[in-house]
Amino acid sequence: MRLVLVGPPGAGKGTQAQFIAEQRAIPKISTGDIFRANVTQGTELGLAAKAYMDAGDLVPDQVTVEMVRARLAEPDAAKGFLLDGFPRNVPQAVMLDEILRDIGSDPIDVVLELVVDDDEVVLRLSGRRTCRTCNHVWHVDYDPPTIEDICDRDGGALYQRDDDREATIRHRLDVYAEQTAPLVGFYARRGALIGLDATGPVDDVTERALEALHRFRT
Numbered sequence: 691m692r693l694v695l696v697g698p699p700g701a702g703k704g705t706q707a708q709f710i711a712e713q714r715a716i717p718k719i720s721t722g723d724i725f726r727a728n729v730t731q732g733t734e735l736g737l738a739a740k741a742y743m744d745a746g747d748l749v750p751d752q753v754t755v756e757m758v759r760a761r762l763a764e765p766d767a768a769k770g771f772l773l774d775g776f777p778r779n780v781p782q783a784v785m786l787d788e789i790l791r792d793i794g795s796d797p798i799d800v801v802l803e804l805v806v807d808d809d810e811v812v813l814r815l816s817g818r819r820t821c822r823t824c825n826h827v828w829h830v831d832y833d834p835p836t837i838e839d840i841c842d843r844d845g846g847a848l849y850q851r852d853d854d855r856e857a858t859i860r861h862r863l864d865v866y867a868e869q870t871a872p873l874v875g876f877y878a879r880r881g882a883l884i885g886l887d888a889t890g891p892v893d894d895v896t897e898r899a900l901e902a903l904h905r906f907r908t
């Protein structure tokens with residue numbers, strides 16, 4: 691299955707992507723995670739992306755799309771994949787269609803839109819903590835690790851992302867509304883969109899998502 695998760699920053703895309711990808715046995719491809727790994731390693735790609743990420747702006751399409759093209763060509767993506775954070779505007783969605791055609795893949799099957807309001811997003815993002823080693827995402831109140839700032843999964847140190855500060859969060863929400871939200875109509879017109887209430891406990895959202903995917907298929 692070829693899946694895309696869309697939703698504002700903090701909607702829970704990364705959190706749900708991990709569970710859905712594990713359940714479906716497909717790779718989770720998160721452009722944000724790939725960019726952050728490149729920033730940490732100081733690669734050319736990381737250097738090209740960093741200023742945009744810090745400002746809460748989108749990294750230019752050219753850079754982003756070539757990175758995704760390379761990732762989708764890897765063998766593990768042949769049986770399906772879950773894209774988290776890509777595409778993020780209509781031009782990227784059009785280029786994604788082209789990449790899939792170029793590599794002989796079927797088109798995207800389903801786009802899952804996680805729906806949460808802005809106030810909840812701010813609460814979620816301001817308490818988000820991410821594992822330095824496995825990228826698992828925690829929340830100081832909603833999903834705390836057993837030991838503060840230590841990942842339960844692999845003992846890695848947790849950190850707060852630089853772009854999860856209130857002013858940058860507000861800007862990212864504006865970027866989402868202007869550039870990313872039009873994807874909802876784009877995929878709805880194709881009959882590929884599922885809108886999902888992403889409020890309530892993480893497990894409830896996962897259950898809703900898996901049920902919706904199951905219903906969509908059958």
Ligand code: ADP
Pocket residue numbers: 698699700703704721722723725742743744746747748749750754774775776777778782853862
């Ligand atoms: P969030 O989890 O808050 O939605 P991500 O981790 O997906 O954020 O993305 C963090 C940052 O990485 C974005 O603000 C943007 O600068 C960059 N980024 C990630 N994916 C894309 C993309 N598809 N196109 C352009 N920039 C991207």
Ligand code: ADP
Pocket residue numbers: 697698699700701702703704705706814815817818819827828829830832833888889890891892893895
């Ligand atoms: P995104 O990838 O869309 O930016 P994340 O998955 O990183 O979002 O989640 C943002 C923050 O909200 C994280 O700290 C995560 O632990 C928390 N979170 C995710 N889903 C829920 C939920 N259903 N209820 C409360 N907090 C959540």
